[in-house]
Amino acid sequence: MNKWILYLLLCISTIGQAQTATNTTALTAIIGTIEQQFNVKFSYAVEDVASIAIEKPAIELTLEQTIAYLNSKVLLNFKALDNRYVTVSVLNKTFPVCGIVSDLDSQTSLPGASVRIDNSSNGTITAKNGAFTLDNVALDAKITISYIGYESRQFTANELFSAENNCRKIVLKPSKEELNQVLINVYLTPGLQKYIDGSTVLNTKKFGILPGLVDPDVLQSIQALPGVESTNESIANINVRGGTNDQNLMLWDNIKMYHSGHFFGLISAYNPNVTNKVTVSKNGTSAAYSDGVSSTINMSTNDHIGTTISGGAGVNLxxxxxxxxxxxxxxxxxxxxxxxxxxxxxxxxxxxxxxxxxxxxxxxxxxxxxxxxxxxxxxxxxxxxxxxxxxxxxxxxxxxxxxxxxxxxxxxxxxxxxxxxxxxxxxxxxxxxxxxxxxxxxxxxxxxxxxxxxxxxxxxxxxxxxxxxxxxxxxxxxxxxxxxxxxxxxxxxxxxxxxxxxxxxxxxxxxxxxxxxxxxxxxxxxxxxxxxxxxxxxxxxxxxxxxxxxxxxxxxxxxxxxxxxxxxxxxxxxxxxxxxxxxxxxxxxxxxxxxxxxxxxxxxxxxxxxxxxxxxxxxxxxxxxxxxxxxxxxxxxxxxxxxxxxxxxxxxxxxxxxxxxxxxxxxxxxxxxxxxxxxxxxxxxxxxxxxxxxxxxxxxxxxxxxxxxxxxxxxxxxxxxxxxxxxxxxxxxxxxxxxxxxxxxxxxxxxxxxxxxxxxxxxxxxxxxxxxxxxxxxxxxxxxxxxxxxxxxxxxxxxxxxxxxxxxxxxxxxxxxxxxxxxxxxxxxxxxxxxxxxxxx
CATH class of the missing domain: 2.40.170.20 (TonB-dependent receptor, beta-barrel domain)
Known part of the structure; x- marks a missing residue:
């Protein structure tokens, strides 16, 4: 009977982990309640449990069942020495965590989402099915999961740990701005999107690949769109619906630019690894913009303050x-x-x-x-x-x-x-x-x-x-x-x-x-x-x-x-x-x-x-x-x-x-x-x-x-x-x-x-x-x-x-x-x- 009760508790635990932990209680408070209920004394180091919060048991349990429940919820070893004392020890200083990231509305997986341990260089990205695994994660670590166009979420390492190796299902909510604007999430290649106002957006961090390109060069990439040509193969001569290059308004972080190409037009003058987002509008432009009688090309860089140092370097020919x-x-x-x-x-x-x-x-x-x-x-x-x-x-x-x-x-x-x-x-x-x-x-x-x-x-x-x-x-x-x-x-x-x-x-x-x-x-x-x-x-x-x-x-x-x-x-x-x-x-x-x-x-x-x-x-x-x-x-x-x-x-x-x-x-x-x-x-x-x-x-x-x-x-x-x-x-x-x-x-x-x-x-x-x-x-x-x-x-x-x-x-x-x-x-x-x-x- 106890085995079935414990199995039920573990099922409840697993279901709870698939949802946002909104009814959690500090572990120290739960221990205090158990001590009063069963007249026992827990022995533990305060720093081992101070940052942990879990859900209270949903049903009335015996002391044995309660200890089993605690062991299934956290990476600690709860052991009854007798009917009076219970010891609490850390199983491991580090342990693996895992999860599966998907979209809140469509439930489709989100490959390439960033998973980072705060204040650390350790991190990863999700695979094609949205899954990720992090090894050697400290017990008190906090993990941030983010994806372009979605609101970031933060978890403690304990929330992503499962004693049964059942990776937690994590859903991300589209940000309000992106939710209202994105019409086509993958347009020709990952990283190119179509917005509801008709503009085309290039997210270089998510950029997939286009024929002949070794970098997400925006001024080369947009030439894959109908109505955009370069009659002489030059970035400095992009013709949008028959216009000349000087009729394209170029904005870089709201600065109007008068030069667009290196090598006299064959290479974009804007580093694609820094230019996070580029919006191209051929018609129906917002009234906030003037100039550019043929098009508006609005480039922007990172606008969010991170928690850890990040960067990159590269070389081509x-x-x-x-x-x-x-x-x-x-x-x-x-x-x-x-x-x-x-x-x-x-x-x-x-x-x-x-x-x-x-x-x-x-x-x-x-x-x-x-x-x-x-x-x-x-x-x-x-x-x-x-x-x-x-x-x-x-x-x-x-x-x-x-x-x-x-x-x-x-x-x-x-x-x-x-x-x-x-x-x-x-x-x-x-x-x-x-x-x-x-x-x-x-x-x-x-x-x-x-x-x-x-x-x-x-x-x-x-x-x-x-x-x-x-x-x-x-x-x-x-x-x-x-x-x-x-x-x-x-x-x-x-x-x-x-x-x-x-x-x-x-x-x-x-x-x-x-x-x-x-x-x-x-x-x-x-x-x-x-x-x-x-x-x-x-x-x-x-x-x-x-x-x-x-x-x-x-x-x-x-x-x-x-x-x-x-x-x-x-x-x-x-x-x-x-x-x-x-x-x-x-x-x-x-x-x-x-x-x-x-x-x-x-x-x-x-x-x-x-x-x-x-x-x-x-x-x-x-x-x-x-x-x-x-x-x-x-x-x-x-x-x-x-x-x-x-x-x-x-x-x-x-x-x-x-x-x-x-x-x-x-x-x-x-x-x-x-x-x-x-x-x-x-x-x-x-x-x-x-x-x-x-x-x-x-x-x-x-x-x-x-x-x-x-x-x-x-x-x-x-x-x-x-x-x-x-x-x-x-x-x-x-x-x-x-x-x-x-x-x-x-x-x-x-x-x-x-x-x-x-x-x-x-x-x-x-x-x-x-x-x-x-x-x-x-x-x-x-x-x-x-x-x-x-x-x-x-x-x-x-x-x-x-x-x-x-x-x-x-x-x-x-x-x-x-x-x-x-x-x-x-x-x-x-x-x-x-x-x-x-x-x-």
Whole structure:
């Protein structure tokens, strides 16, 4: 009989461990009760039982049954010496604990959840089925279990111990923010998510794998999405629904950035191992954001203060990096990171391909019979962030980011090896920011953000024989402050009211020493904005309505920008989506063919003047249908977009309009399709975009012609497969039409203009390059040096089949025959391998 009673008690104990321990009592109190009930005396060390709490026995028990119950609940040995004394001793100083972590609502397992012992480097992550085991855990240890998008939970080691080796079932509750926003938890690959407002979010800590990538590079990753292209394979030239790269608003921890790429656009300038979360919006943007008439790319770093030091380091065939998160106190933490190229120390096949791709068709890569050249190129970036929580209601953040690219170049005469030319190019962006979040009541909160951003590109070109020094500079200085006030009217409706002020200054300067020449142009613009927004999310309806009023003091101009974002679930499988926005942009990049930076960087930032460079404005609408069933997601979206106020000088024309000044517009319209099927071990997708994109410049003849990035058909597909829990592969391909170009008039290829011979171009953008095709693949292998030290080995190959893709074509006059022209073809990357190795702790 006693055996059955004990079995019943153990069952009750096991069931109780599967729930949150809300009715526990201190073990010392329970011992006191037992001593009085049975007139016995317990002998124990206070420190062994002081931190332990358990549930009281549910039914009346004998002394023998009570001791058996206690032995089943805690890692202590209760032993009756006689009917008067009971001794209590520690079985082991350390012992194993285990658990199975799952989602509260769906009960699905949560692989990759973090399990850490507080104030210790010991920890692990959950396996594919959500299970974990920790060995050698101290009796008084506290264990924190966390997962991105979920509220963390803390347990004592005793709560996770089971005498019957039955691992406790632990459920995590989605955080309120994520619960309201996440629509698709795994979008193409783990770490990519789709939010209910249509934006795409990359969580780099959970990132799986994408074809060809060895890091979760956000500016590379988003190119897997329909409607996002890079016609020249450059991160510095991402085209979202037909826009140019300067029409993408880049924010890093609320700091506006004016530079996006290392290696002149082939590598993201933002360390993916520090940038925890990236949100990409193509349309229907919140009224809190302006600029970026094509898209908003909002990057953020760690915002939570940890309990232990954590970090990581890694190296690939291009760069090495390290980061560390250091809790200085319970409410204070310092996060720092640094990354630097290794290409000036070691030559790799990856570097060679990137170098040739970046510097083709420039002086840097042009050895000739009468000279040879040398060059030294490197880049680095760094970040630092201070996190301070005054209390549960108020938090302060301060951060800095620095980005630098440097190139040194020299020419030597082959006749006597004397130095004939020395050139230098430096490209930098540094930003400082701070924020204060205050939760004043349960329903009212504020966020105050301020930042300073500085972008510089400086070049010097010294001609030794003539003692001529040429210097060129482009500088951007911007300060901004924004105040957001949030009011939670109820569980379904929230309101936002805000104010923002920005002051932007830009400098363009050119000087020559012999003959003496100097040109300097400075512009400053002040912009005030107020905005309001309402967000409603209940049952099957999501609605966000907002408006932004922008006032430009210099031009005494007011722009009103409405925003709308609606999603209606019409059945369990189908939903309709409507988005629309008006936006403006006051800074743009012009392309200067005559006065470029060493032939490498031709773009300069300039401010609008409301005359020959007007404020760019966009109007965009899109409508789509979504289908979701059994982890199959299908999206079909049609869009229409007009951007007015673009200039000929920021389009980079290689035609008869190359050196003309004019402003006009472009109209992009099309359809985007994406189908994505995910399962336990694989994810596969196919995306397709059909679009037309045409310029309209009233002062040109013809006035309407195809856009430089008019890609009518574009498709991508991919397949990810988990061979093992720790071994993953990814294969994918891209195909699209070749971009438009302009050929010379056949039989009359050049024309004389005074003493100059120019290419006589035919109708603008009337021809297309051959189709672009590329196949990429990558793998990822995870292993542990210890429970607290994780390692990842990744490898990838871009363009496996070594396709000879031409990504741009223009013409120049043949120096040996002024009546003919020479075609200049810019090529994409050939077959390019890369390998990375990372260690995180």
């Amino acid at each position: 291009i760069s090495a990096d390290a980061f560390v998160e250091i809790p200085l106190a319970k409410n204070l933490e310092l996060d720092i990171s640094a990354r630097r190229s290794v290409t000036d120390l070691i030559n790799t096949p990856t570097f060679t391909n990137y170098y040739q791709r970046s510097f083709q068709d420039t002086e840097i890569n042009a050895d000739t019979a009468d000279k040879n050249t040398t060059s030294d190129f490197y880049f680095y970036d760094f970040t630092a962030k201070l996190l301070f929580d005054l209390n549960d209601k108020h938090s302060f953040r301060a951060n800095i980011i620095g980005i630098n690219n440097a190139l040194n170049y020299a020419e030597y005469s082959n006749a006597d090896q004397s130095e004939s030319k020395v050139s230098q190019l430096s490209q930098k962006n540094i930003g400082y920011g701070g924020s204060w979040k205050g939760q004043w009541t349960d329903v009212f909160s504020t966020e105050l953000v301020t930042y300073f951003s500085r972008y510089n590109i400086d070049a010097t070109d010294y001609r030794v024989p003539t003692d001529q020094l040429l210097t060129e500079a482009n500088e951007v200085l911007e300060t901004g402050t924004k105040l957001n006030a949030y009011y939670k009217a109820n569980s379904s409706l929230s309101l936002l009211l805000g104010y923002q002020v920005n002051e932007t200054g830009m400098l363009n300067q050119t000087t020559v020493s012999a003959p003496s020449y100097s040109s300097t142009k400075k512009d400053v613009l002040l912009n005030h904005a107020v905005f309001a927004e309402a967000e409603y999310n209940k049952n099957n309806t999501y609605l966000r309505l907002g408006a932004r009023l922008n006032y430009f003091k210099k031009f005494d101009k007011l722009l009103v920008e409405p925003r709308i974002n609606i999603r209606q679930q019409v059945s369990k499988q189908f939903a309709l989506k409507l988005e629309g926005e008006f936006k403006n942009q006051t800074a743009t990049q012009i392309i200067d063919f005559e006065d470029d930076f060493l032939g490498v960087e031709k773009r300069r930032w300039v401010l609008v003047n409301n005359e020959d460079i007007p404020i760019a404005t966009s109007k965009q609408s899109s409508f789509g249908i979504e289908f979701k069933q059994n982890k199959l997601n299908i999206e079909l979206t049609g869009f229409y977009k007009i951007v007015d106020g673009i200039t000929a000088s920021n389009q980079g024309f290689y035609n008869n309009f190359q050196y003309k000044n004019a402003h006009g517009s472009y109209t992009a319209k099309g359809v985007e399709f994406l189908a994505n099927k995910t399962a336990r071990r694989y994810s596969t997708w196919i995306s397709y975009t059909y679009s037309t994109n045409d310029y309209e410049f009233d002062s040109f003849t013809p006035s309407t012609f195809p856009n430089n990035v008019d890609i009518r058909h574009s498709a991508s597909l991919g397949f990810n497969y988990d061979i093992l829990d720790n071994l993953k592969i990814s294969v994918g391909g891209i195909w699209r039409n070749g971009q438009p170009y302009t050929r010379p008039v056949e039989g009359n290829e050049t024309v004389q203009n005074g003493n100059n011979t120019l290419v006589n171009y035919d109708a603008p953008n009337s021809e297309n390059l051959d189709d672009f095709m590329r196949l990429d693949a990558s793998f990822s292998y995870n292993f542990n040096f210890s429970p607290a030290i994780k390692a990842t080995l990744r490898g990838g190959i871009i363009n496996i089949t070594n396709e000879d893709n031409v990504i741009n074509r223009y013409y120049k006059v043949d120096p040996n025959d002024n009546s003919n022209t020479i075609a200049v073809n810019n090529k994409s990357l050939g077959m390019t391998p890369n390998v990375s190795f990372r260690v995180n702790f």
